[in-house]
Amino acid sequence: MKKIIISTLAVSALLFTTSCENDFDTDVKDIQVTKGDADFTKYVALGNSLTSGYRDGALYADGQNESYPSMIAQQMKLVGGGDFKQPLMPDNNGGLLLATPLGTLQIANTKLYISSFIDGSPDLKYANGNVATTLTNTVLTGPFNNMGVPGAKVAHLLADNYGNVQGVAAKTANPYFVRFASEPTTSVIKDFKKQSPTFFSLWIGNNDALLYALAGADATAETLTPAVQFTQYYNALVNEIASTNAKGVIANIPSVTSIPALTTIPVNPLTAAVLGNGNVTAGNATIDALNAQIYGPLNQILTALGAGDRIKPLSKTAANPLLIKDESLTPLGVQITAAATASGNPTLVALAGYLGATYGQARQAKAGDLVPLTTKAAIGTLQTLPPGVPASLGARGIAYPFADNYILTGTEVADINTTIDAYNVAIKAAATAKGYAFVDANKKMSELGSQSGISFDGVKYTAKFVTGGAFSLDGVHLTGRGYAVIANEFIKSINATYKSNLPEVDPNKYSGIKFP
Incomplete structure (x- = not known):
């Protein structure tokens, strides 16, 4: 297996925060926690890999247990929230196997870890020699409260047969949803509605732009969902959610072109x-x-x-x-x-x-271009x-x-960000129209671009790749500590909208990058 060696040169970033001051309010020992106008009895989270707890380039059990919905659910339990069940992987290797008539095929890599440092840069390798141990065809028994599906776009949550293993090769189905779909012909939104949730969170749409950006804006490999089409799908999804009468919270999309996966490698590395x-x-x-x-x-x-x-x-x-x-x-x-x-x-x-x-x-290449x-x-x-x-x-x-x-050229970057801006207009309008709590994740993540960081109980968090504590080793997804920060953004919005006072979580209690 080829080594993956990533430079730790200057990084711009995805996460979120405003200053080095304490950005969390955790002194709640003398406060009686209340649910306000919300009912947290049955909380179900909809989304993609960011919702599932995906990190280090894979889905694995420890990462799932530090998903931001799981953190929120723990706080909801203080005011009557129920159990929060997740479709856990059986180990911490990550990776997926798919049994086909032609044999068992590995369709996803295992997680990344730092093997050592070479000239100051982390030498990344795949866990378990990049040998996956989880069989996609093995369907778990649900229902599950965390319905984050890695790789899903907005339209995918509406699609029937998205959990049908026969459609994985043709990309009409998703191997991660295959693992926990109630039946092959169902859709994510149908399985969501079957649970009759009393409260939901929705963070979806990232992949409508991210996958295209990571592919270097190669439309033959991935597509950038047109804003008009995105709006149609998003409104249809929110209307389906609204039919349950559940209250909830919606987050918008960050600028995917500012994540470490696209900003770590400089345009001029040739010395x-x-x-x-x-x-x-x-x-x-x-x-x-x-x-x-x-x-x-x-x-x-x-x-x-x-x-x-x-x-x-x-x-x-x-x-x-x-x-x-x-x-x-x-x-x-x-x-x-x-x-x-x-x-x-x-x-x-x-x-x-x-x-x-x-x-x-x-x-x-020149300033404004991005190198994945x-x-x-x-x-x-x-x-x-x-x-x-x-x-x-x-x-x-x-x-x-x-x-x-x-390479992402400056023109392609501008096109992607213009499209994301249009996505976010649609997301905010949908949240406002339904009266849902709204998380401006894009604003918070842009604030982190100032590299001023945040501090919590003496621990500073920044968006710097590997050493900042916020991003995992794939440069796209967050660490447990990073997910804790976003969990608090959701909690703040929930409290402000529904007059609850759920306490924020302590990011220092969760895991960051593991060094050799």
Whole structure:
């Protein structure tokens, strides 16, 4: 299994908070807890992986036991709340197996853990050698109060047959819901309504944008749900929930482009040390060769075409940006081929057709672009090249431009965030129309972007990847402590709307990143 090594360079983030001051009110020893206008007897949580307690790239038992709905449910018990049952995994490995006519297939990785640190960066590995032990086809006995389904979009909660194992391969069903659906033909919302909940929470919609962003905005792999369609599905979902007459709380969607999974790797990771595998002298020699073979000639050609800012020679003293393909650029392949042919340089003449075909929409990454964590492992891997092209030109992201799906361009980032803004308008309108409590998770998470952090009983939490205590090792989902912070945001909104006074939870009692 290939090692996963993630840099701990500067991170912007997803979580939430405002200052280093104590952001929690926990001194409730002299306060009588009341439920106010709410009835917490039967609390059911709807959502996706964030609701399920997913973390470290997997669903596993300890993470589920620290899901934010479970934390909220414990506080509800103080005023008559009932038991809160979750579809627990049988162990702490994570990963899923699916029995098919062709044999048993592993369809999800096990959880990530830090094996060691290499040059200050965590060396991440998969638990149990990435061998899953949970069989998806084994259906658990419900009903379950935590109905968070990893990978679910808004429309999926409405879809019949979403728990049918026969539809997993075709992606019409979800393997996690297969585990606890009451029957194969049911939907998440139908199983929710069967329970006749008295109170609910809903945090859904993240995946309508997140999966597309993590795929580098590659529409052939994942789609960004159009805002109009999202609004239709969301309103239909909320109307179904409202038919139960349960009271509840709804949260909006954070900017998925600010999570560590998309902000940890810089756009300019190519230093002489990196290019020389730790040997600066060798790295400088590589820079000289690349400038002579590719960067210098292309810069001259593109400058003559009025596009010299696309590719500039590499620096020996500064960090250099990745080389990418930007499909929004005007193609200049024909012009590059013509210029290379006319140059009189035998090397350029021999490569003229290749240069035009490969670099016509190439540019160096720049501020505003985002590099997914998953792209780091691909930097420098070799692209198969046509006969006659030097192998040294095949290093992806260095001499060979990364395909567009490896990078989120600034334009793609803006499109995603504009769409999320529209999603959040729809979510807020739905909550207001039904009189539900509302959590502005997007605002809280944006506040954390200031990196000011929060402090609770002397423990400071920030959004910094690995060391900040809030994000788990996948850079998307939270640690137990991070989920405790979001649980408190839900509790605050519930109390404000329904005149209850549920006490907040203590984040320090939950787990963070485990270090070797």
